[in-house]
Amino acid sequence: MRSGFVALLGRPNAGKSTLLNRMVGAHLAIVSNKPQTTRTRILGARNVPEGQLLFLDTPGVHRPLHRMNVRMVDAAIAAAREADVVALVVDASESTGRGTEYLIGLLSQLHAPVVLVLNKIDRMKKHVLLPVVEWFSRQHAFADIVPVSAATGDNVDRLEQVLLSHLPEGPPLYPDDYLTDQPARVLAAEMVREQVLALTRAELPFSTAVTVDRYEEPQDEDAPLVIYCSILVEEPSQKPIILGHGGAMIKAIGTAARTRIEAFFERRVYLDLHVKVRGDWRENDRMLDDLGLPKRKGS
Ligand SMILES: Nc1nc2c(ncn2[C@@H]2O[C@H](COP(=O)(O)OP(=O)(O)OP(=O)(O)O)[C@@H](O)[C@H]2O)c(=O)[nH]1
Ligand SMILES: [Mg+2]
Structure with missing residues (x-):
């Protein structure tokens, strides 16, 4: 069995919370089309026969202009530091910018393997995905690259298997009916x-x-x-x-x-x-x- 923490890290609006909800099958984290929706770290557990994935949804990493935003970004980076695997979630349908480069820069401080999740592929034609994969591969040595659609669920089974394969061996850390840390x-x-x-x-x-x-x-x-x-x-x-x-x-x-x-x-x-x-x-x-x-x- 494999069990451990998977931090969902990314820019605001990348689809981290949509992915968390999809993975655990419950609406644990609120979602909106506006950036900076998630403000705190949210734990959601997923039990599978092969083990337990403990997802940590985090606030999107952005340039903080208020004390609240400093704390949001701190919470995201702390979760990534504590996790066994980091899933870097990006909106693959949007062009990359400074924010994405900043995030990639942070990855070198992390000890955990980083899986790149190219989200929102439902909005893209297949042929435009390849250059995106190539660009990201040049930026960082990702443990894996998995295109998904958190919205439709396309390829999330595969993502689950990939994330599980990077978790440490061990029994579940929480009881199998445990869903979230959110009161x-x-x-x-x-x-x-x-x-x-x-x-x-x-x-x-x-x-x-x-x-x-x-x-x-x-x-x-x-x-x-x-x-x-x-x-x-x-x-x-x-x-x-x-x-x-x-x-x-x-x-x-x-x-x-x-x-x-x-x-x-x-x-x-x-x-x-x-x-x-x-x-x-x-x-x-x-x-x-x-x-x-x-x-x-x-x-
Ligand atoms: N088309 C499409 N839209 C998506 C997908 N995943 C998320 N979205 C949309 O993208 C927007 C942002 O989704 P969230 O899940 O709130 O994004 P987030 O990364 O948690 O954002 P923050 O909490 O602000 O950091 C919402 O309008 C979602 O419906 C996807 O796979 N495809
Ligand atoms: Mg969110």
């Missing part, structure tokens, strides 16, 4: 944030956070989960955008999030949303600690 209340708050990202535009996705003010899980399984969340924005002018005309936007966010939380937990949910203005929360150490973005030692 239920965090999963719920993230599903609210996912709808904020899906339904709002411009700067809002970057300057919004969701906190849980109250979370009740009644023993009686027919009774709904009770969840009170606050949507934090930085500027007073952003509040009416989240609320929408006559409260239409926050209602839409709430309805969509509730439907998804209910499907995830297979249980009725009462969801209450509030909007709060918290200027500069992205620079506030206590807020960032509470949001699961702790400062790392030495950073």
Whole structure:
């Protein structure tokens, strides 16, 4: 048997979270078409007869402009340093730039083998993939290169086998019913944030956070989960955008999030949303600690 940690490292929007969810078969990490969606490291376990893969989804590596972003990038690099295998996930349908070169530069600091995952091949014609493979092969001695589509699932079976082959031999590290390190209340708050990202535009996705003010899980399984969340924005002018005309936007966010939380937990949910203005929360150490973005030692 082989078991160990696989860090999913990459630029924002490469499809790391989509790949995590595909690999473990559950919507553990929220996904959006906006960059910098994932803010913390998220563990998702996948058990196969040959062993256990412990995926670490990470925030996309980018140039940090706020304290929050410094912590995000730190969390990603720390996960890559701790992992047994690093899967460098790139959007193969996009041309490479400085950001990709910076990431490749980081790889030399890692001891673990690095598997290059060329994602989004559903958006590409076969003949354009070959030059991409050739370019990346010249940049780093990758342990393997695997083209996949996290969205359609194309070739992810092969990726699983490749990643497994690079894990150390040993028994599973977690029980076989263990799925994630994300507490239920965090999963719920993230599903609210996912709808904020899906339904709002411009700067809002970057300057919004969701906190849980109250979370009740009644023993009686027919009774709904009770969840009170606050949507934090930085500027007073952003509040009416989240609320929408006559409260239409926050209602839409709430309805969509509730439907998804209910499907995830297979249980009725009462969801209450509030909007709060918290200027500069992205620079506030206590807020960032509470949001699961702790400062790392030495950073
Ligand atoms: N066509 C296509 N789109 C994909 C694929 N994988 C992910 N996407 C889309 O790419 C966008 C970004 O996906 P995410 O999974 O959120 O990307 P990420 O790397 O986790 O991004 P960050 O959390 O911001 O670092 C979303 O709109 C996804 O639906 C794929 O294989 N094919
Ligand atoms: Mg992500």
